[in-house]
Amino acid sequence: MDQINVLGTELVPCSMDPLTGYYRTGCCENHGDDPGMHVVCCRVTAGFLEYSVAQGNDLVTPMPQYGFAGLKPGDQWCVCAPRWAEALEAGAACLVVLESTHVSALEFVDLADLKSHAYSV
Secondary structure, eight states: OOOBBTTSSBOOOOOBTTBOSTTSSSSOOOOSOOTTOEEEEEEOOHHHHHHHHHTTOOOSSOBGGGTBOOOOTTOEEEEEHHHHHHHHHHTOOOEEOGGGSBGGGGGTSOHHHHHHTBOOO
């Protein structure tokens, strides 16, 4: 199955370091079996990380048992589309790499909102 981004072109990797994606391939791909919809490639900020922790999703604290070193501002990470939409509503949305954000993110957020938070690699 082809993996397409929100711009209608081939999905490009989000991050290999840290290695991201639901499938840990570096891509925010969607094969239909990810209940969290980790399809938005974000360049995380301190504000977004703080918001995420406050919502019960600690992306900062290392969890070596899962090979997770914790995120810091500037890291790129595949974020759940519904969580990014919540952060947008709360004024805490981080930047988005459009070329690396899967088209299925559009089920949760408008392309205009993603474009207004676009980060150019």
